[in-house]
Amino acid sequence: MSAMVTIGEFSRLTHVSVKALRHYHEIGLLPPSEVDPVTGYRRYAVTQVSTAQLIRRLRQLDMPLPGVFAVVAAPDAPARDAAIRDHLLRMEAELDRTRGVVAALRSLLEPADGPLHLDHRRIGDLTALTLRQVVSRADIGAWCSEAFARLYTEAAAARVEPIGPAGATYDAAFFEEDAGAVLVYVPVPPSTPATSGLAPQPVPGGLFVVGVHSGPFTDFDRTYAAVGSHVAEHDTALPDPIREIYLAGPPEIEDPDDFRTEVCWPISA
Amino acid sequence: MSAMVTIGEFSRLTHVSVKALRHYHEIGLLPPSEVDPVTGYRRYAVTQVSTAQLIRRLRQLDMPLPGVFAVVAAPDAPARDAAIRDHLLRMEAELDRTRGVVAALRSLLEPADGPLHLDHRRIGDLTALTLRQVVSRADIGAWCSEAFARLYTEAAAARVEPIGPAGATYDAAFFEEDAGAVLVYVPVPPSTPATSGLAPQPVPGGLFVVGVHSGPFTDFDRTYAAVGSHVAEHDTALPDPIREIYLAGPPEIEDPDDFRTEVCWPISA
DNA sequence: TTGCTCCTCACGTCACGTGAGGTGGC
DNA sequence: TTGCTCCTCACGTCACGTGAGGTGGC
Numbered sequence: 001m002s003a004m005v006t007i008g009e010f011s012r013l014t015h016v017s018v019k020a021l022r023h024y025h026e027i028g029l030l031p032p033s034e035v036d037p038v039t040g041y042r043r044y045a046v047t048q049v050s051t052a053q054l055i056r057r058l059r060q061l062d063m064p065l066p067g068v069f070a071v072v073a074a075p076d077a078p079a080r081d082a083a084i085r086d087h088l089l090r091m092e093a094e095l096d097r098t099r100g101v102v103a104a105l106r107s108l109l110e111p112a113d114g115p116l117h118l119d120h121r122r123i124g125d126l127t128a129l130t131l132r133q134v135v136s137r138a139d140i141g142a143w144c145s146e147a148f149a150r151l152y153t154e155a156a157a158a159r160v161e162p163i164g165p166a167g168a169t170y171d172a173a174f175f176e177e178d179a180g181a182v183l184v185y186v187p188v189p190p191s192t193p194a195t196s197g198l199a200p201q202p203v204p205g206g207l208f209v210v211g212v213h214s215g216p217f218t219d220f221d222r223t224y225a226a227v228g229s230h231v232a233e234h235d236t237a238l239p240d241p242i243r244e245i246y247l248a249g250p251p252e253i254e255d256p257d258d259f260r261t262e263v264c265w266p267i268s269a
Numbered sequence: 270m271s272a273m274v275t276i277g278e279f280s281r282l283t284h285v286s287v288k289a290l291r292h293y294h295e296i297g298l299l300p301p302s303e304v305d306p307v308t309g310y311r312r313y314a315v316t317q318v319s320t321a322q323l324i325r326r327l328r329q330l331d332m333p334l335p336g337v338f339a340v341v342a343a344p345d346a347p348a349r350d351a352a353i354r355d356h357l358l359r360m361e362a363e364l365d366r367t368r369g370v371v372a373a374l375r376s377l378l379e380p381a382d383g384p385l386h387l388d389h390r391r392i393g394d395l396t397a398l399t400l401r402q403v404v405s406r407a408d409i410g411a412w413c414s415e416a417f418a419r420l421y422t423e424a425a426a427a428r429v430e431p432i433g434p435a436g437a438t439y440d441a442a443f444f445e446e447d448a449g450a451v452l453v454y455v456p457v458p459p460s461t462p463a464t465s466g467l468a469p470q471p472v473p474g475g476l477f478v479v480g481v482h483s484g485p486f487t488d489f490d491r492t493y494a495a496v497g498s499h500v501a502e503h504d505t506a507l508p509d510p511i512r513e514i515y516l517a518g519p520p521e522i523e524d525p526d527d528f529r530t531e532v533c534w535p536i537s538a
Numbered sequence: 539t540t541g542c543t544c545c546t547c548a549c550g551t552c553a554c555g556t557g558a559g560g561t562g563g564c
Numbered sequence: 565t566t567g568c569t570c571c572t573c574a575c576g577t578c579a580c581g582t583g584a585g586g587t588g589g590c
Contacts (some may be wrong), residue, residue, distance in 0.1 A: 003502040008569065011445040012511065013497035015490040018445045018570090023554055039562055040571055046498045050377075053490055057374045061367065065553070081378070088371065095364070098330065102357065105326045108319075109350070176280040176287045177581085221284040221322055228282035229315045233272040239542080242281065277543065287544090292580055308588055309545055334579070446555085508568080 002047045004033060010044040014052035021052075029069055030055060063087050100218035100256075107219065116211045116226040123205040123243070123264065126164070127192065128185035129154055130201045136179035141217065144168065144184060145250060151186045151198075158195040160188045169203075169241035183241070208243065208264035209235060216256035220263075227265045240266040271316045273302065279313040283321035290321075298338055299324060332356050369487040369525075376488065385480045385495040392474040392512070392533065395433070396461065397454035398423055399470045405448035410486070413437065413453060414519065420455045420467075427464040429457045438472075438510035452510070477512065477533035478504060485525035489532075496534045509535040 011018045024030040025042065030052060032042035051072060058068045067087060074080035131147045148166060155162060164187040173180030185203050192200045209231050213223035224242075231237050243264040253259055280287045293299040294311065299321060301311035320341060327337045336356060343349035400416045417435060424431060433456040442449030454472050461469045478500050482492035493511075500506050512533040522528055 003498070005501045006569075008441060008445055009497070009501065009506060012441060013494050013501070015444055015493060017447045017554085019555060020553080022571090027553095036562095041562080042570085046501050049494045049498060053377060053494060056490065057370060057377060059553085060370045061374070084374070084378075091367070098360070101326060101329045105330070105353070108322060108326060109353075172277060172281060175284055176277055178286045221325065224284060225282050225318045225322060228278070229272070229318060232274045232278065232282070232315050237278060275543075286580085288581060289579080291545090296579095305588095310588075311544085328579085 002045045004043045004045055007032070007042045007044065010048070010052070013046075013049055014056060016052050016056050024055065027065065029065065029072065058084075058087070061087065061091065097218075100216055104216075104218045108222070116223065118227060118230050119210045120207065120267075121210045121264070122207050125205045126185070126187045126203040127190040127200045128187045128203045129192075129195075129198050130183055130185040130203065131198075132181060132183040134179060135174070135182045137174065138178075140174075140182065143182070147184045148186070151184065154195045154198045155186055155188060158188075158192055160192045162186045163189055165245050165247055167243055167245040169243045171241050172239060175242075181241075206238075206240065206266050207269050208266055210262050210264045212247070213259075213261045213263055214257075215259060217259070217261075218256075220261075223261075223263050227263050231265045231267055235267040238266040238268055242266065271314045273312045273314055276301070276311045276313065279317070279321070282315075282318055283325060285321050285325050293324065296334065298334065298341065327353075327356070330356065330360065366487075369485060373485075373487045377491070385492065387496060387499050388479045389476065389536075390479045390533070391476050394474045395454070395456045395472040396459040396469045397456045397472045398461075398464075398467050399452055399454040399472065400467075401450060401452040403448060404443070404451045406443065407447075409443075409451065412451070416453045417455070420453065423464050423467045424455055424457060427457075427461055429461045431455045432458055434514050434516055436512055436514040438512045440510050441508060444511075450510075475507070475509065475535050476538050477535055479531050479533045481516070482528075482530045482532055483526075484528060486528070486530075487525075489530075492530075492532050496532050500534050500536055504536040507535040507537055511535065 005013065007018055007021055010016075011021060016024075021030065021042075021044075025032060030048065033045035033048060034043040035041070036043070055068055055072060058071060059065075063071075067083065071080050071083045074083060129151045131151060133143070133147075135143045151166070152162075166184070166186045168182055168184045170182055171180040174182060183203075185201075187203075188200055190200070194200070209227055211223050211227040211230075213220060228237075243262075243266070245262040245264065247262060248258060248260040250259075274282065276287055276290055279285075280290060285293075290299070290311075290313075294301060299317065302314035302317060303312040304310070305312070324337055324341060327340060328334075332340075336352065340349050340352045343352060398420045400420060402412070402416075404412045420435070421431075435453070435455045437451055437453045439451055440449040443451060452472075454470075456472075457469055459469070463469070478496055480492050480496040480499075482489060497506075512531075512535070514531040514533065516531060517527060517529040519528075
């Protein structure tokens with residue numbers, strides 16, 4: 001039988017606040033060893049200290065409570081360590097993103113590189129292998145790389161060569177609500193047969209104002225601003241999806257500074 | 270006169286969601302250039318794009334809205350850049366803390382280094398230069414280093430040598446509510462005269478269970494758990510403040526792995 | 539005219555923190 | 565007995581997101 005302590009003493013032992021301990025009880029994450037049925041007083045066993053310490057560390061790393069729950073309830077050490085490693089990987093990715101944003105912030109505060117060159121262009125109707133899904137902005141990078149990998153695999157399976165650069169179209173909701181329908185496509189000859197998973201689809205064209213974005217995707221809003229401002233001042237924007245055409249990007253190009261992407265804003269004739 | 274756009278188009282231009290734009294209007298951070306008095310429709314000027322981009326970047330870096338407000342309203346570039354640099358410094362500090370927590374998490378998952386050596390000790394009443402304030406856990410490091418710097422300056426001004434290691438006492442609320450009264454002290458001879466700012470104060474002693482914590486402060490909860498668990502199992506804890514005695518620490522010791530701190534848990538005789 | 543965009547509430551999210559008001563334990 | 569600890573609501577925080585229900589603009 002291990003010693004029992006009050007919630008206050010358990011808090012001093014573990015450095016977890018009393019309010020947090022009550023919360024963890026309420027959600028079932030760390031129920032006290034005993035609860036007095038008449039007074040409601042919580043009593044914790046000293047053996048619960050290590051669990052509380054683990055929870056505290058994970059929360060200090062901003063792991064969401066459902067994740068903490070999974071770690072604490074993990075059946076064995078490998079499962080537990082995998083859940084923790086997962087979170088540390090997500091934190092690394094977050095850190096990378098933050099580095100990118102800091103760089104983007106600096107570039108925003110420096111004087112601009114001169115006006116962006118803009119073109120009017122009529123893009124014809126295409127035939128393409130496509131994937132379409134509602135995607136949130138946070139997931140867009142991962143989803144796109146997975147989707148393009150799938151499209152190129154399908155193209156190889158159908159023994160066709162892409163006949164132009166890959167692209168994607170973004171519904172207005174993707175920008176306005178931070179989540180919306182995204183369609184990625186790889187253009188193929190109209191004669192391409194359906195593969196096991198994918199039939200070629202038409203991708204309708206139209207008239208666009210086009211600007212080339214050079215550099216990492218973190219910076220995208222600058223080119224969007226340039227293209228969109230030009231449209232607002234000189235053309236009539238259409239509510240159609242905005243198109244991006246990936247002239248140079250991952251996985252072939254490794255350095256984000258070398259990425260080149262066309263941003264195509266649909267306008268009326 | 271710059272072109273005006275609807276909230277939806279402004280959202281596509283800036284990559285700030287419509288909901289966020291309405292929120293920024295509501296709090297006065299980014300009011301639209303015009304609001305139709307009858308329909309309530311917002312109209313943004315294209316010249317507002319750069320402000321929106323700046324706000325977006327700062328929010329991506331988790332700068333709180335009051336801080337964003339300060340940056341956007343900054344009277345000139347130096348003031349603005351200083352506010353941003355400030356936030357980047359805070360982010361660096363956060364990152365340091367995170368690194369520490371990750372290390373602490375690893376050490377928690379590794380097998381323990383064997384049981385901690387614990388002593389019973391009667392600490393006598395002291396005379397000391399002291400500072401006392403309610404401090405939150407988040408601020409404790411910064412506050413302590415400032416407070417000790419002040420105490421040593423005062424001791425030098427009074428021409429007295431400290432006659433023992435410095436320490437601090439922490440009220441229960443510091444642990445139970447993540448904020449509570451902390452008293453830092455530097456022991457001096459009882460004959461020490463009052464200086465301009467500080468009169469020597471008595472620091473009452475008592476009976477304690479004492480364990481030595483070796484390593485960075487991030488790890489403190491492990492030693493607290495060991496000392497406190499021992500007390501729970503073998504002694505009667507008192508509600509008095511817990512005392513830490515800084516045998517080796519900053520600023521003299523640089524490597525956190527070399528820090529040594531006594532954790533003293535008050536018990537009844 | 540139709541459907542799309544925009545509007546304003548009101549409420550939800552996440553992980554607790556902040557009191558208020560009251561009772562039990564030593 | 566007194567004061568301290570503990571209890572349970574109910575509501576607040578932060579920066580928006582999520583619908584509901586309705587209207588304006590092309």
